[in-house]
Amino acid sequence: xxxxxxxxxxxxxxxxxxxxxxxxxxxxxxxxxxxxxxxxxxxxxxxxxxxxxxxxxxxxxxxxxxxxxxxxxxxxxxxxxxxxxxxxxxxxxxxxxxxxxxxxxxxxxxxxxxxxxxxxxxxxxxxxxxxxxxxxxxxxxxxxxxxxxxxxxxxxxxxxxxxxxxxxxxxxxxxxxxxxxxxxxxxxxxxxxxxxxxxxxxxxxxxxxxxxxxxxxxxxxxxxxxxxxxxxxxxxxxxxxxxxxxxxxx
Amino acid sequence: xxxxxxxxxxxxxxxxxxxxxxxxxxxxxxxxxxxxxxxxxxxxxxxxxxxxxxxxxxxxxxxxxxxxxxxxxxxxxxxxxxxxxxxxxxxxxxxxxxxxxxxxxxxxxxxxxxxxxxxxxxxxxxxxxxxxxxxxxxxxxxxxxxxxxxxxxxxxxxxxxxxxxxxxxxxxxxxxxxxxxxxxxxxxxxxxxxxxxxxxxxxxxxxxxxxxxxxxxxxxxxxxxxxxxxxxxxxxxxxxxxxxxxxxxxxxxxxxxxxxxxxxxxxxxxxxxxxxxxxxxxxxxxxxxxxxxxxxxxxxxxxxxxxxxxxxxxxxxxxxx
Numbered sequence: 001x002x003x004x005x006x007x008x009x010x011x012x013x014x015x016x017x018x019x020x021x022x023x024x025x026x027x028x029x030x031x032x033x034x035x036x037x038x039x040x041x042x043x044x045x046x047x048x049x050x051x052x053x054x055x056x057x058x059x060x061x062x063x064x065x066x067x068x069x070x071x072x073x074x075x076x077x078x079x080x081x082x083x084x085x086x087x088x089x090x091x092x093x094x095x096x097x098x099x100x101x102x103x104x105x106x107x108x109x110x111x112x113x114x115x116x117x118x119x120x121x122x123x124x125x126x127x128x129x130x131x132x133x134x135x136x137x138x139x140x141x142x143x144x145x146x147x148x149x150x151x152x153x154x155x156x157x158x159x160x161x162x163x164x165x166x167x168x169x170x171x172x173x174x175x176x177x178x179x180x181x182x183x184x185x186x187x188x189x190x191x192x193x194x195x196x197x198x199x200x201x202x203x204x205x206x207x208x209x210x211x212x213x214x215x216x217x218x219x220x221x222x223x224x225x226x227x228x229x230x231x232x233x234x235x236x237x238x239x240x241x242x243x244x245x246x247x248x249x250x
Numbered sequence: 251x252x253x254x255x256x257x258x259x260x261x262x263x264x265x266x267x268x269x270x271x272x273x274x275x276x277x278x279x280x281x282x283x284x285x286x287x288x289x290x291x292x293x294x295x296x297x298x299x300x301x302x303x304x305x306x307x308x309x310x311x312x313x314x315x316x317x318x319x320x321x322x323x324x325x326x327x328x329x330x331x332x333x334x335x336x337x338x339x340x341x342x343x344x345x346x347x348x349x350x351x352x353x354x355x356x357x358x359x360x361x362x363x364x365x366x367x368x369x370x371x372x373x374x375x376x377x378x379x380x381x382x383x384x385x386x387x388x389x390x391x392x393x394x395x396x397x398x399x400x401x402x403x404x405x406x407x408x409x410x411x412x413x414x415x416x417x418x419x420x421x422x423x424x425x426x427x428x429x430x431x432x433x434x435x436x437x438x439x440x441x442x443x444x445x446x447x448x449x450x451x452x453x454x455x456x457x458x459x460x461x462x463x464x465x466x467x468x469x470x471x472x473x474x475x476x477x478x479x480x481x482x483x484x485x486x487x488x489x490x491x492x493x494x495x496x497x498x499x500x501x502x503x504x505x506x507x508x509x510x511x512x513x514x515x516x517x518x519x520x521x522x523x524x525x526x527x528x529x530x531x532x533x534x535x536x537x538x539x540x541x542x543x544x545x546x547x548x549x550x551x552x553x554x555x556x557x558x559x560x561x562x563x564x565x566x567x568x569x570x571x
Contacts, residue, residue, distance in 0.1 A: 048452065053271055065378075069451075069456075070451035070452055071451050071454045071455055071457070072454075074451075074453060074454040075454045079452070079453075080452055082449075085450065086446060086448065086449040086452075087445075088441070088442050088445040088446050088450075089445055089446070089448065090441065090445050091438075091445065092442075092444065095438065096442070098438075099438045099439065099441075099442050099453075100453040100454075102435045102438070102439065103439065103450075103453050103454040103455045104453065104454055106437055108435055108436065108438075108439040108455055108460070109435070109436050109439065109463065110434060110435040110436060110460075111430075111431055111434045111435075111436045112433065112434070113435070114255055114256065114430075114433050114434055115433060115434055115437065116435070117435060124357050141301075156449070156452075156453055157452070157453075160453060160454065175382060201523045204519065230371045248355065
């Protein structure tokens, strides 16, 4: 599905991503963890086309998408949401989703008919229902709460029916209770849509609870990868990252 | 969701046109007719700029170049090539669109202040070209000898009242077209780019291409404003290409507002009215106008039409314009 081979990216002298090779299986749910500055977001930025990698390949179903434009990568089926919710403030929730759908269906330059093109509303509502945002369909995006803005950000990616969905800290800035609600929603949408989902997360409880596989990044390189049990038992990970927190849990 | 369609806009446009046709019959005044034609020319011009400023989030300081390209291309085609008015109209629009493709392809890659200044630079380039290419353009004297306005389809635009009707019809049709474009999926794509161009890329929007399309559309419509102006003045002047004309268009947007579709047209009426009234009472036109602009920029922070629309929505609780 999504295969990363020897991916490298430096900023100045700093290797933000250093020879990363990973394989995400179709329909898998994986987490990327690591200390601050480990290069997690850079890793997502490379996959989604924000930056062009210095070297290495990003294979999506065999096609190398390294160096393809952002919009090109989205159209090939990789959607993403951001650490800080990235939305369209002056549009209503529903308008934003329908707008995204138009882009996805190559109808965003249509001038003959009026917005929205029939049919887009159905899919938009479907996604809103899935994420529990249906009641806010006609709210202006800028008037949403922080949590709902994060959901809308995810919805914007989800509405495009991506084969790979990258979520950069879906629970960033949320309280404990809200976090679990969010993760519950993320987990359910993964079950329903059956895409390959990769998420960055800081909360270890969440990561170990839902992820099928975990990749630990440290100083831009892969420190370890494996199932939650393997990661929990990995001495290098414990030393570099998990520390006494996990030992205390045992 | 209640969305008014094209039929609704068409209805309004027709009603407005009927009023505009009746107006000079009720108030036969040469000054009023002259004023209305100028409103038509600058109304189209300002509205076209709002495609960039209000809908796409691109502030162009060089939009006047298309006003000038409209006036000069039309004037020259009529003077030198002796074409009919409809042919010259069509060719002028095509020439301006082509100019917008070239200039836009270079400018829309840049953001914010860089975009603004590069457009300004292109406009001043056109201005210099007009000034220095005396043989063709008449230099700083403008296109001399008047623009012939031969009748077509029984319409004689050298007659002021017929020109008035032509200008009104062109204004209403142009506004109707622009309105339709801005309410289309394309118009919403522009709004998304304005709101968050970065995010727009991650949902698959080819931002550069869409911005260029907006730039070309805006330039094309601006040239229609220039055509009307050249018909009114029976000439084209280098002032049309000077930076102040782009500045005036931005003032019009500030006075009328950028979020309501008719804001720029309202702003056009206000600025031209201010112009006529102030110059009657004082020679300190610039000073007085400056104070008014400052008032809008610092105190109101919105155009008149924005206030009206917001008040309307508050009273009638509508989500959509």
